[in-house]
Amino acid sequence: MSPSHGFQHRHSTWNTNRCTPPSVRGELEKKGAIATIDGSVQNPQTILEERHRKSEINHSCHENFRDDIVALLKAYAKHKDLENGRKLHADILQQKLLEKDLYLRNALINLYAKCGTLATAQQVFEEFQYRDVVSWNALISGYAQNGYGEEALKCFQRMQKEGCSPNPVTFVCLLKACSNIRAAEKGREIHAVVVTEGLLKNNVIVGTALVDMYAKCGALGKAQESFNSLPVRSIISWNALIAGYVQYGYVKEALESFDQMQQKGFSPNSVTFLCILKACGSMRAIEKGTQIYGTILREGLLERNVLIGTALMDMYAKCGTPSKAQEVFDQLHIRDIASWNTLIAAYVQHGYGEEALNCFEQIQHEGLSPDAISVVYALKACASTGAVDKGKEIHSDTITNKFLEKDVMVGSALIDMYAKCGSLAKAQDVFDQLQFRDLVSWNVLLAGYAQLGKDCTILDLFNKMIGEGMVPDSITFTVVLNACSHSGLVDKGQMYFETIIMNHGIVPSLEHYTCMIDLFCRAGQFDKAIVMIKEMPFCADVAVWHAMLGSCQQRGNIEFGKLAFESVLKLGEKDAAAYICMSNIYAAAGMQEDANKLERVRKDALVNY
Numbered sequence: 001m002s003p004s005h006g007f008q009h010r011h012s013t014w015n016t017n018r019c020t021p022p023s024v025r026g027e028l029e030k031k032g033a034i035a036t037i038d039g040s041v042q043n044p045q046t047i048l049e050e051r052h053r054k055s056e057i058n059h060s061c062h063e064n065f066r067d068d069i070v071a072l073l074k075a076y077a078k079h080k081d082l083e084n085g086r087k088l089h090a091d092i093l094q095q096k097l098l099e100k101d102l103y104l105r106n107a108l109i110n111l112y113a114k115c116g117t118l119a120t121a122q123q124v125f126e127e128f129q130y131r132d133v134v135s136w137n138a139l140i141s142g143y144a145q146n147g148y149g150e151e152a153l154k155c156f157q158r159m160q161k162e163g164c165s166p167n168p169v170t171f172v173c174l175l176k177a178c179s180n181i182r183a184a185e186k187g188r189e190i191h192a193v194v195v196t197e198g199l200l201k202n203n204v205i206v207g208t209a210l211v212d213m214y215a216k217c218g219a220l221g222k223a224q225e226s227f228n229s230l231p232v233r234s235i236i237s238w239n240a241l242i243a244g245y246v247q248y249g250y251v252k253e254a255l256e257s258f259d260q261m262q263q264k265g266f267s268p269n270s271v272t273f274l275c276i277l278k279a280c281g282s283m284r285a286i287e288k289g290t291q292i293y294g295t296i297l298r299e300g301l302l303e304r305n306v307l308i309g310t311a312l313m314d315m316y317a318k319c320g321t322p323s324k325a326q327e328v329f330d331q332l333h334i335r336d337i338a339s340w341n342t343l344i345a346a347y348v349q350h351g352y353g354e355e356a357l358n359c360f361e362q363i364q365h366e367g368l369s370p371d372a373i374s375v376v377y378a379l380k381a382c383a384s385t386g387a388v389d390k391g392k393e394i395h396s397d398t399i400t401n402k403f404l405e406k407d408v409m410v411g412s413a414l415i416d417m418y419a420k421c422g423s424l425a426k427a428q429d430v431f432d433q434l435q436f437r438d439l440v441s442w443n444v445l446l447a448g449y450a451q452l453g454k455d456c457t458i459l460d461l462f463n464k465m466i467g468e469g470m471v472p473d474s475i476t477f478t479v480v481l482n483a484c485s486h487s488g489l490v491d492k493g494q495m496y497f498e499t500i501i502m503n504h505g506i507v508p509s510l511e512h513y514t515c516m517i518d519l520f521c522r523a524g525q526f527d528k529a530i531v532m533i534k535e536m537p538f539c540a541d542v543a544v545w546h547a548m549l550g551s552c553q554q555r556g557n558i559e560f561g562k563l564a565f566e567s568v569l570k571l572g573e574k575d576a577a578a579y580i581c582m583s584n585i586y587a588a589a590g591m592q593e594d595a596n597k598l599e600r601v602r603k604d605a606l607v608n609y
Contacts, residue, residue, distance in 0.1 A: 066104060069097070073107040077114040085111045098128075106134045113142020118151075133167050141173040149181035168203050175209040184217035191226075201231060208237040215244020220253075233264075239271045242279075251279040255288065268295075270305055277311040281318035289315045293328070303333050310339045317346030322355075337363070337371050344377045353385035370397075372407040379413040388421040395430075405435060412441040419448025442470055446479045455483040459492075474506055481515035485522055493519045510538040517544055521551035526560040542571055549581045553588075561585045576602060 069092065076085040089108060092098060098105055105128055112121035125131065125139050136159045143152035156174055159166065166174075171194055178187035191210055199206045207230045214223035227233070227241050238261045245254035258276050261268070268276070273296060280289035293312055301308050309332045316324035325346040332339060340363050347356035360378040363370050370378070375398060382391035395414055397403075403410045411434045418427035431437070431445050442465050449457045462480050465472065472480075477500050484493030497516055500506045513536045520529040529548060533540050545564045552561030565582040568575050579602035586595035 066097070066101065070104060070107045073104075073111050077107075077111040080115050082112075082115040082117060085115065102128075102130065102132060102135070106132070106138055109135060109138040109142075113138050114145075116142075116146050118142055118146060118148065131162075131164065133164055133170065136164055137167070137169045137173060140170065140177070144173045144177040144180065147180050149177035149179075149183065152177035153183070153186060168199055168206050171199065171206055172209045175206075175213040179213045179216040182217045184214065184219050184222075187213045187217060188222075200229065204230065204232045204234055204237065207231075208234060208240055211237050212240035212244075215240055216247070218244075218248050220244055220248060220250060233266075235261075235266050235269055235272065238266055239269070239275065242272065243275045246275050246279045246282070249282065251282045251285075254279040255283070255285070270301065270308055273301070273308050274311050277308075277315045281315040284319050286316070286319040286321065289319065302328070302331050306332060306334045306336050306339055310336075310342050313339065313342045313346065317342065317349060320350065322346040322350050322352060335366070335368075337368055337374065340368065341371070341373045341377065344374060344381070348377050348380045348384065351384065353381040353387070356381035357385070357387065357390060369401075372403055372410050375403055376409050376413040379410075379417040383417040383420040386421055388418070388423060391417045391421065404433075408434070408436050408438050408441060412438070412444050415441060415448065416444045419444065419451060422452070424448055424452060424454070437468075437470075439470060439473060439476070443473070443475050443479070446476065450479050450482060453486065455487040458483040459487075459489075472504060474509060474512070477506065478509075478511050478515060481512060481519065485515055485519040488523055490519060490523045490525065508536075510536075510541065510544075513538060514541075514544050514547060518547035518551070521548045522554075524551070524555055524557075526552075526557060530560075530563075540567065542568060542575065545571075546578070546581075549578060553581050553585050556585065556588050558585055558589055558591075 069088070072088060073085065076082075076088070089111075092104065092108070098108075105124065108124050109121050112118070112124060121139055121142050125135060136155065140152045140155045140159075143149070143155060152173065156166070156170070159170075171190060174190050175187060178184070178190065187210075194200060194206055194210065200210075207226065210226045211223050211230070214220070214226055223241055223244050227237060230237060238257065242254050242257050242261075245251065245257060254276065258268070258272070258279075261272070273292065276292060277289060280286070280292065289312075296302060296308060296312065302312075309328055312328045313325040316322070316328065322343075325343055329335070329339060329343050340359060344356045344359045347353070347359065357378060360370065360374060360381070363374060375394060378394055379391060382388065382394065391414075398410055398414070404414075411430060414430045415427045418424070418430065427445060427448050431441060434441060442461075446458055446461055446465075449455075449461065458479060462472070462476070465476075477496065480496055481493055484490075484496060493516065497508065497512065500508055500512065513532060517529045517532055520526070520532065526548070533544065545567045548564040549561055549568070552558075552564060561582060565578055568578040579598055583595045583598045583602070586592070586598065
């Protein structure tokens with residue numbers, strides 16, 4: 001058998017133009033690994049065969065042959081072309097090219113690590129006794145980039161035990177691993193080693209990795225401190241700092257850093273714009289967002305970057321202006337499903353259900369397939385507009401596209417849509433057919449029954465939910481406590497309230513306390529309600545006093561009604577409902593003069609409001 005027989009057997013009929021992705025071909029052409037004859041691209045394996053034959057005669061040809069294989073492996077790694085990478089690996093093994101060739105082995109480890117096939121990368125790594133820092137870095141990087149931070153750190157510990165010294169690339173990979181698992185303490189240890197090695201003096205990549213690690217771990221003070229100590233800053237280090245501030249809600253600091261960055265002469269790139277638009281949306285900073293919009297238009301970014309367009313739309317949606325989101329959308333040269341979803345969400349969130357459904361129809365007319373997010377928002381639009389027939393049509397499509405099998409969010413949205421449209425039997429039917437039920441689907445069904453006042457059903461369903469091992473949350477208990485209140489189940493309501501704290505460790509919210517106060521008041525137990533108001537860790541708001549005032553009207557209780565009414569006034573509320581309620585209490589008690597006086601005060605207050 002000739003030395004190149006393995007390559008011939010596998011690839012002699014392989015058409016590179018057909019089988020190799022254009023991006024890989026371009027990469028190889030740059031490296032000289034693929035020759036072009038008469039404008040056509042030759043088969044890279046054919047070239048390897050030829051050079052392999054020459055390498056038997058000439059050592060320098062052997063070196064070139066190996067370089068070509070490494071170039072091919074690197075191209076496959078860059079473009080995550082695992083299929084062709086595996087084929088080439090098999091040919092390399094058949095030709096026994098790995099023996100004593102660390103350079104080639106490292107390229108293989110890198111290929112499998114970059115493609116996320118970490119078990120194979122580890123296997124190739126373990127097959128050879130000698131490894132250099134590049135071998136270790138390829139493996140550590142693979143674990144870090146694929147979200148296996150713990151494994152990356154364990155690799156580093158083993159690397160140290162085996163006496164291999166890390167280089168700057170190692171530290172960058174380790175800091176990324178710490179970022180992934182939010183291991184700030186381990187990151188600090190690595191930071192100390194980096195300082196000892198003097199790597200921060202002349203390596204901006206290591207410095208930027210430090211800023212990024214601290215930022216992603218939420219140690220924003222340390223991130224800023226590390227950033228300030230950088231001898232040289234790049235746009236990437238600015239982005240790492242800004243992204244950290246945005247991620248943890250420090251949007252004011254993010255905007256300040258953005259302004260400082262520009263003052264220092266740095267021009268924002270796409271990553272900067274994505275971060276800062278998110279900050280503007282969080283702060284409802286529409287003026288700043290509009291300034292950035294102008295910059296993006298001047299730089300022509302909307303024409304070539306759909307992500308920035310989508311971020312702009314999201315910013316305007318969060319600022320309460322879906323019409324501006326539509327304006328941005330209309331200017332996009334490329335519209336993907338994410339940009340459509342952002343527009344539909346903007347309309348739904350601001351109560352424009354019909355516009356949202358029109359967008360959903362347009363997605364299909366433009367030849368795109370809605371995804372689970374599109375369907376969820378379309379169902380929300382149906383729920384808000386009462387469009388049950390459209391909801392049924394979407395339901396039918398979800399069955400055809402198997403969305404219900406793949407995404408529990410779609411199931412919950414269907415339950416919510418049917419419940420809000422008054423079709424509780426259909427909501428229950430969808431719920432019963434779900435292959436997997438999460439807490440959201442239980443809560444949505446409970447809320448649907450609450451909407452129609454089916455309090456006994458709510459309590460039965462809650463007990464069933466607990467019996468199936470589902471752990472309730474704050475929303476669940478709000479629905480359950482309201483059901484107890486409407487049904488007058490004081491003892492049961494108190495038991496559930498205590499269960500929130502004792503069994504589930506949930507800190508009761510003001511809404512939970514309001515439910516309990518309403519429960520006591522409906523049962524005429526105003527003294528208990530007052531005790532709870534005094535003892536709860538919140539100041540009573542208008543909803544609390546309205547709960548009491550409404551019950552006082554039903555029971556004709558002037559004393560507590562007056563207390564509740566005066567408490568509403570102390571909150572500075574020009575509340576017509578409170579005046580009317582108190583006036584009715586006086587009238588029902590035969591105190592017509594007081595009722596008339598209060599009615600005059602109400603009218604004067606509203607005129608002067």
